[in-house]
Amino acid sequence: MPGSNHKDHMSFDKLGLSPKVLDAVKAAGFTEPTPIQEEAIPPAIEGRDVLGLAQTGSGKTAAFTLPMLTRLEKGRARARMPRSLILEPTRELAAQVHEAFETLGAKHRLTVALLIGGVSFDAQDRKLDRGADVLIATPGRLLDHFERGKLLLTGVDIFVVDEADRMLDMGFIPDIERLYKLLPFTRQSLFFSATMPPEIQRITNTFLHNPVQVEVARRSAAAETITQRVVRAPKDAKAKRAKLREVVRMHENDVKNAIVFANRKTTVGTLEKSMQKHGFNASALHGDMDQHARLRTLNAFREGSIDYLIASDVAARGLDIPDVSHVFNFDVPTHAEDYVHRIGRTGRAGREGYSATLIAPDEFKYLTAIENLLEKKIEWVGDEPAQASSDTAEPEKKTRSRGGSRKRGQSEPSEKRVKQTKPESEAKPKSEAKPESEAKPDNEAKPDADKPRREKPKDDNRQSAKPRRQDKHPSSEVKSMPNAKSFTESGHIPAFLQRPVR
């Protein structure tokens, strides 16, 4: 089955799902399986371990929900001994998986218990006492129940770890290891991660038994509905903020809601103050906020009481951020995949999306990496810069011509109709006093991150900066997976990619 060449007309009927599950799939309106479903469902039904490299939006939730429903049709749960366990990094994701079980398992009459924080233990205890067929949990709350003696994990036949790399970001790896040791050796593991950093690799090597490996393409395909632009920007932080406002104001009439992404949490904080000061209805989402505060900000953004959400990749990861009309990248993400993630917040459900990315002279190399990943050039607003400054560009950059077929100086068609920005006087907010260029990326922030550092030579501060999530996305690992295949290979982009995804 894996690697089959009948992708165009693959049907759910061939995957080994039970008739009841097939009815549910039909009722949900799914006509054909997504690549991850096609690859993961048959071995999962056979009881094999599956290691899936797939992101949100790939249909991975159904890729584990559907075989689980099929397998759980036989057997009954016993009190306090769940038959299956799904681990999710956040409450929101846990709640979404719960919803998927309610929809797809509507006819199964299985007991599905959700163990997440912020809900009383009593109600959760009662559900566990009744016997749960499916337990969906975040690690902290699950272990709380376990430690209170309310839960036995020795009856778990199927263990799902979802979004493992987010678990890593959130510090849950020791919990996962502990849980694996509490589960019976014979359990089945269905393990999903968007990327394979070494820590995750280690876990899968240790705890998965001869897994079937499945990989699907990243969401770069979804970028087709997004108008992407790059804008030349100065390197100086204050001047760059002025440029950001200029770009945002060019689109002010069209912006319904927007996310402004920055690489570092110090920048996120500075941008929040700066944008508020300049009259934008903006609020930050940063890594230091607790889950509660993050949810409050997100709700305000969702309800429209905040127009501009300023976020770092880390703060945005794992959260159910609504569809937005515009994405502005104050910094170029140092990992090309993060760019795809960021712009994927717009242009969903077939709607038009717009993203603009500021490019300072020292950020050209990251743009090159993004264009290589997208396999296309991104158009410039206004004139294309002649050349990245020679001190920061990668060697191959110097020989590359940029900007595709667009002629130099040709004006940007979609920018014509927007009103021109008035020059503004930039009063300096207090928080803008410190240079930002040396601050560490959000997820690398160490206790000393905000201490002043020794000035580095001007021309190499980017090159010497540690890339964020250095251990992630090693493309060679991904490519070497035996059963790997992608949407792009098949030339087939399923319709579900155009739908909203969390």
Ligand code: AMP
């Ligand atoms: P996920 O990657 O699991 O978050 O799923 C992304 C979205 O795709 C969800 O809204 C699912 O309901 C939807 N979806 C999952 N599988 C299919 C399918 N085979 N056909 C159409 N939509 C799907």
